[in-house]
Amino acid sequence: NESELMDCIIKLCNEFDKVEPLSITNTMEDDYFNDLDNNDDPYLIFQSLNAKGDKLQQSDLCKNYIFMKIREKNQKYLDVNDVNKEQLDIYNNYWKPLEEIFNSPSNISNSKVMNMDMFLQNYLRITTTDKIQGTKIYLNLTKEFDNFDYEASINKIKEIHKYGQLFHMIEDPERSALCREDPKLKLLLKRLKDFDTSSIRPLIVKLYILFYENKTDSFYNCLSVIESYIARQKIINMSNTTLNRFILIYLPKLKGNEESPDEFLKSIFLKTESETDKWPDDEQVIDAFKKLT
Numbered sequence: 001n002e003s004e005l006m007d008c009i010i011k012l013c014n015e016f017d018k019v020e021p022l023s024i025t026n027t028m029e030d031d032y033f034n035d036l037d038n039n040d041d042p043y044l045i046f047q048s049l050n051a052k053g054d055k056l057q058q059s060d061l062c063k064n065y066i067f068m069k070i071r072e073k074n075q076k077y078l079d080v081n082d083v084n085k086e087q088l089d090i091y092n093n094y095w096k097p098l099e100e101i102f103n104s105p106s107n108i109s110n111s112k113v114m115n116m117d118m119f120l121q122n123y124l125r126i127t128t129t130d131k132i133q134g135t136k137i138y139l140n141l142t143k144e145f146d147n148f149d150y151e152a153s154i155n156k157i158k159e160i161h162k163y164g165q166l167f168h169m170i171e172d173p174e175r176s177a178l179c180r181e182d183p184k185l186k187l188l189l190k191r192l193k194d195f196d197t198s199s200i201r202p203l204i205v206k207l208y209i210l211f212y213e214n215k216t217d218s219f220y221n222c223l224s225v226i227e228s229y230i231a232r233q234k235i236i237n238m239s240n241t242t243l244n245r246f247i248l249i250y251l252p253k254l255k256g257n258e259e260s261p262d263e264f265l266k267s268i269f270l271k272t273e274s275e276t277d278k279w280p281d282d283e284q285v286i287d288a289f290k291k292l293t
Contacts, residue, residue: 066142069153
């Protein structure tokens, strides 16, 4: 099973230290790992290197590189067995839960549902304020770990885990632990989920990070503003094909020091001059309803 496989994989041979992470894309049968012993000094190659030799996902490459790096940084202080145990604990506590959420068979097969690559892409959109292409996830995420010491690397993995929980909260309010603790949050996110919220996921996550703990009611109001904005666009049949670009432009403008975050957010929607991104006014909505009768 998966746990037994992880125990085997963590015992890879020393020669892998000479191999670049991107080159490790060969077929690896499960039996290959069974004979490795505790004296080996490996870095992690995980179960996602499957027996078919399929091309790895960007998230697989990130995982391999990140955990290789934290092992290299940590082995200066611990012997190899302690390093392997701590490395596995970090994986099990912070990375593996995200894979279980985002790389389930249903997520992988449905392009409209967030998988692990899509999550990391959205995470980078928030933390770097850049539009990260799907093929550039590995390069953009791993370059940060090159400059981190061990403690900073672990904190970064914990941050990724935290953001993963928030994206899961948006993607699946029914099963999110965060929503179970807050029925109002669950209700608002379920209503938003009735619309196509893929473009605004990064916006909702950033609003949560900035305002949920200190200005909870303002955060709720922000969700209502977003709901009203999307609903109005749907009513007048407005295409929001440029919403991704619009969100990317205005994400950096949210600093966390806004006195009234919901009014600030609404003002952003109202100020845009783009015909496809603007806030439909009351008159447009009323006219649209009249056409339906």
